[in-house]
Amino acid sequence: MRFASFEVDGKPSWGLVRECGLVGLDATMAARYPTLKSAIAADALQEVADSLAGKPADATIEDATYLPVIGDPDKILCVGLNYHDHRKEGGHGEVEHPTIFTRYANAQIGHNQPMIRPLETHTLDFEAELAVIISKGGRRIAEADAFDHVAGYSCYNDGSVRAYQRHTTQFIPGKNFMGTGGFGPWMVTPDEIKDLDAVTVECRLNGEVMQHAPVADMIFSIPRVIAYCSTFTELAPGDVIATGTPGGVGSRRDPQIWMKAGDICEIDISGVGVLRNPIVDEEAA
Numbered sequence: 001m002r003f004a005s006f007e008v009d010g011k012p013s014w015g016l017v018r019e020c021g022l023v024g025l026d027a028t029m030a031a032r033y034p035t036l037k038s039a040i041a042a043d044a045l046q047e048v049a050d051s052l053a054g055k056p057a058d059a060t061i062e063d064a065t066y067l068p069v070i071g072d073p074d075k076i077l078c079v080g081l082n083y084h085d086h087r088k089e090g091g092h093g094e095v096e097h098p099t100i101f102t103r104y105a106n107a108q109i110g111h112n113q114p115m116i117r118p119l120e121t122h123t124l125d126f127e128a129e130l131a132v133i134i135s136k137g138g139r140r141i142a143e144a145d146a147f148d149h150v151a152g153y154s155c156y157n158d159g160s161v162r163a164y165q166r167h168t169t170q171f172i173p174g175k176n177f178m179g180t181g182g183f184g185p186w187m188v189t190p191d192e193i194k195d196l197d198a199v200t201v202e203c204r205l206n207g208e209v210m211q212h213a214p215v216a217d218m219i220f221s222i223p224r225v226i227a228y229c230s231t232f233t234e235l236a237p238g239d240v241i242a243t244g245t246p247g248g249v250g251s252r253r254d255p256q257i258w259m260k261a262g263d264i265c266e267i268d269i270s271g272v273g274v275l276r277n278p279i280v281d282e283e284a285a
Contacts, residue, residue: 021057037238066110082244116179128203146223157182213246
């Protein structure tokens with residue numbers, strides 16, 4: 001199953017993705033489960049899908065106004081340097097534990113929404129990532145049980161303002177400029193992914209492949225990351241974990257490649273979908 005968050009008549013909604021388009025909840029179900037996160041928390045995705053059988057689409061897949069898949073996560077946890085080629089291109093040594101930083105929900109944008117290059121610097125970089133969305137939460141989740149806590153997968157573009165990311169050793173400023181976290185177009189439930197290790201993560205900038213790697217190339221596996229994060233915080237339904245980006249980022253190329261106004265950045269994750277965001281310059285107030 002695939003679920004998306006989107007607007008209907010200018011109001012936030014969510015629902016099922018079918019070939020005919022995006023099918024929003026009826027009033028009764030929307031009152032019970034106002035957001036995708038609330039349905040995940042109630043373990044009600046199948047119930048919602050069943051309720052939408054035969055209901056016409058509210059928008060076509062192409063013309064829908066998409067919102068971030070989870071607009072109100074309790075936490076967005078991001079894994080840095082989680083692919084061998086990305087670690088090496090930055091000159092970083094091997095580490096024993098995942099590098100974790102946080103994003104904030106108000107920095108996110110949905111599929112087809114503009115990614116904003118800020119006024120402060122032109123150093124806006126792309127990072128293609130597989131996003132994991134948590135189903136049931138918990139503390140100290142064992143690696144062997146980690147996939148029981150996954151509601152689904154999505155595409156994430158961890159748009160990074162490198163100048164601010166590198167002001168200090170702390171990543172957070174460069175990862176939280178408004179309108180830089182692309183998240184979408186939808187969430188795919190785990191049953192649709194037959195071989196997670198074979199899933200490929202790709203970034204294209206104006207149609208040219210910048211990054212490409214299989215999930216199998218991760219340094220720390222998804223179960224390892226879930227287990228590690230759940231030791232220091234209690235994961236909650238709807239939490240998002242961006243699992244790291246492959247090598248090929250613009251800042252490590254020669255010459256460097258920065259996203260600029262007029263560019264189109266696409267994050268293509270096999271079996272999941274394609275997240276597309278046009279780049280625009282922030283307008284001065």
